[in-house]
Amino acid sequence: MxxxxxxxxxxxxxxxxxxxxxxxxxxxxxxxxxxxxxxxxxxxxxxxxxxxxxxxxxxxxxxxxxxxxxxxxxxxxxxxxxxxxxxxxxxxxxxxxxxxxxxxxxxxxxxxxxxxxxxxxxxxxxxxxxxxxxxxxxxxxxxxxxxxxxxxxxxxxxxxxxxxxxxxxxxxxxxxxxNGISLIIMVGIIAQLPAAIIDEFSSRVSGTNATGGPLLFIVEILALVAVVMFTILVVQGTRKIAVQYAKRIVGNKQYGGVRQYIPLKVNAAGVMPIIFAQALMFIPATISSFFPDIQSNSVLMALSNYTSWLHNLVFAILIILFTYFYTAITVNPKQMSDDMKKNGGFIPGVAPGNATAEYIDAVISRITLPGSIFLAIIAIIPALANILHINSQFARFFGGTSLIILVGVVLDTLQQIESHLLMRHYDGLMKTGRVKGRTAVPAAAGTVPPAI
CATH class of the missing domain: 1.10.3370.10 (SecY subunit domain)
Incomplete structure (x- = not known):
C-alpha cells in the first residue's frame, strides 16, 4: 500500500x-x-x-x-x-x-x-x-x-x-x-458496470425471487476476475522472433551486431473478428423480421437465439475464420521481410527475402490458431453466463467485445503512464516487471496496428 x-x-x-x-x-x-x-x-x-x-x-x-x-x-x-x-x-x-x-x-x-x-x-x-x-x-x-x-x-x-x-x-x-476514442468507449462500458453488479446482487440476495444467496454472488465475482485474467493473457500474448542485425563500422563507432526481437501478437486482429461475426449473426433475426412466415423455422430460431448451441457454434467458427482473415490483411510478412533486409537484419538460420517472409507467415499461421480459439471462447462466455441464469446486463462483462476493449484500453493507458514515470527516472507502476501495452514497436518495420 x-x-x-x-x-x-x-x-x-x-x-x-x-x-x-x-x-x-x-x-x-x-x-x-x-x-x-x-x-x-x-x-x-x-x-x-x-x-x-x-x-x-x-x-x-x-x-x-x-x-x-x-x-x-x-x-x-x-x-x-x-x-x-x-x-x-x-x-x-x-x-x-x-x-x-x-x-x-x-x-x-x-x-x-x-x-x-x-x-x-x-x-x-x-x-x-x-x-x-x-x-x-x-x-x-x-x-x-x-x-x-x-x-x-x-x-x-x-x-x-x-x-x-x-x-x-x-x-x-x-x-x-x-487513446481518446478508446477511453470514451471504455468509460461508457464501465458506466454500466455498477448498475449491473447491483442488479445481480439484488437477484441473488434480496427480493421475493432471490436465488443462490451471497455465496453464489461471490463465486460469480471470482469467476469474472478469472475471465479478466484469461483475457489479459490472450491480449498480451506474443511470440518473439529473434532478429540479428549486421555489424557496421562508421568512423570510430560500431552499429548493429545486436539481437532484437519482432513481437508477433497471438491475437493480432484484436476485437474486430467478434464485431464482424456479431454483424453476421444478426442476419437470421433480420430475415425473420421481414418474413414472418418463416419465423417458426427451427434452424432460423436457433440461429437467432444467442443462448442456443447452434448459434454459439456458428459464432465461434465465424470468429476463427475472421481472425485469420483480419490477421492476413493487417500483418504483411513480405513487407516485414523487405524492411528487415533493407536495415541489414536477418533471422538466424533463415535466408533473407522470400524465405524470411515464408517463415514469418508460417509462425503467424501457427500462433493465430490458438489465438482465434481463445478469442472465440471469450466471445461465447457471456451466452454461457446467461444460460447459468446470470443477469444479462452483468453477463456481458464476462467476455465478448466489451471485456476485450476494457482490458486493452486499461493496459494501453497504464503503459503510457508508466512511460512518463520511467522517462523521469521514477519507478514504474509495478515493483517488479513492466506493464506491457498492446502497441509495442517491433524491431523491424511492418508493425501490427493496435485494435480499438
Missing amino acids: KNFFTTLSNIWKIEDLRVRILNTLLFLLIYRVGSYIALPGVDANVLNNQAAKEGLLGLLNMFAGGSFSRASIFALGVMPYISASIVVQLLGIAVPYFAKLQKEGESGRSKINQWTRYLTIIITMAQAVGYVRSQITPAAINPALGSGLFTLSSIFVLTAGTLFVMWLGEKITDKGIG
Missing part, C-alpha cells in the same frame, strides 16, 4: 503527466454529462426504450454509455466514426488510391483522416434517421413539434453530438493520456 501511494505521489509531481490526467478526466466528465442530455423535444420521463438494452442494440447502448436508450444528444456515440474507420481501412486494401495514401506518411494520414471524417458525417446522418424512427416512441415527443421538424432537428443534433464526441476523443489523445 505504501508503494501505491508513493507511485501516486510521483505521478502528481510530474507536471506534464498531472495536467494530462486532469485534462482526460475533464473531457470524460463532459462526455458523461452530455450523455444525460435528451434530444430537444423528447420527454425523458416518458421514454421507456427497453428494447434498446437487448441484443445488438444493447451492445451499442453499452458502448454509448447508456446514451442510446436515453435518447441523448450523444446517443450514437463514436460508433459511426469506428464504422467509418473500418470502411476506410478496408478501402486501403481494395482501392489503389487509398493504398497509396497509406504509404505517403504524415500527408497521407492527414488525407485519410479527412476522408474518415466525411464518411463519419454520412454514416451518422443515415443512422440518425433510423434511430429517430425506430427508437423514439411518439408518446415521448413534444406534440408541439411536427414529425418532420422533430426528425430533421434530431438528425442535426445527433450528427453534431457524434462529431463533438469525436472531437473530445481527439483532444484526449492530444492533451490527455491514452
Whole structure:
C-alpha cells in the first residue's frame, strides 16, 4: 500500500503527466454529462426504450454509455466514426488510391483522416434517421413539434453530438493520456458496470425471487476476475522472433551486431473478428423480421437465439475464420521481410527475402490458431453466463467485445503512464516487471496496428 501511494505521489509531481490526467478526466466528465442530455423535444420521463438494452442494440447502448436508450444528444456515440474507420481501412486494401495514401506518411494520414471524417458525417446522418424512427416512441415527443421538424432537428443534433464526441476523443489523445476514442468507449462500458453488479446482487440476495444467496454472488465475482485474467493473457500474448542485425563500422563507432526481437501478437486482429461475426449473426433475426412466415423455422430460431448451441457454434467458427482473415490483411510478412533486409537484419538460420517472409507467415499461421480459439471462447462466455441464469446486463462483462476493449484500453493507458514515470527516472507502476501495452514497436518495420 505504501508503494501505491508513493507511485501516486510521483505521478502528481510530474507536471506534464498531472495536467494530462486532469485534462482526460475533464473531457470524460463532459462526455458523461452530455450523455444525460435528451434530444430537444423528447420527454425523458416518458421514454421507456427497453428494447434498446437487448441484443445488438444493447451492445451499442453499452458502448454509448447508456446514451442510446436515453435518447441523448450523444446517443450514437463514436460508433459511426469506428464504422467509418473500418470502411476506410478496408478501402486501403481494395482501392489503389487509398493504398497509396497509406504509404505517403504524415500527408497521407492527414488525407485519410479527412476522408474518415466525411464518411463519419454520412454514416451518422443515415443512422440518425433510423434511430429517430425506430427508437423514439411518439408518446415521448413534444406534440408541439411536427414529425418532420422533430426528425430533421434530431438528425442535426445527433450528427453534431457524434462529431463533438469525436472531437473530445481527439483532444484526449492530444492533451490527455491514452487513446481518446478508446477511453470514451471504455468509460461508457464501465458506466454500466455498477448498475449491473447491483442488479445481480439484488437477484441473488434480496427480493421475493432471490436465488443462490451471497455465496453464489461471490463465486460469480471470482469467476469474472478469472475471465479478466484469461483475457489479459490472450491480449498480451506474443511470440518473439529473434532478429540479428549486421555489424557496421562508421568512423570510430560500431552499429548493429545486436539481437532484437519482432513481437508477433497471438491475437493480432484484436476485437474486430467478434464485431464482424456479431454483424453476421444478426442476419437470421433480420430475415425473420421481414418474413414472418418463416419465423417458426427451427434452424432460423436457433440461429437467432444467442443462448442456443447452434448459434454459439456458428459464432465461434465465424470468429476463427475472421481472425485469420483480419490477421492476413493487417500483418504483411513480405513487407516485414523487405524492411528487415533493407536495415541489414536477418533471422538466424533463415535466408533473407522470400524465405524470411515464408517463415514469418508460417509462425503467424501457427500462433493465430490458438489465438482465434481463445478469442472465440471469450466471445461465447457471456451466452454461457446467461444460460447459468446470470443477469444479462452483468453477463456481458464476462467476455465478448466489451471485456476485450476494457482490458486493452486499461493496459494501453497504464503503459503510457508508466512511460512518463520511467522517462523521469521514477519507478514504474509495478515493483517488479513492466506493464506491457498492446502497441509495442517491433524491431523491424511492418508493425501490427493496435485494435480499438
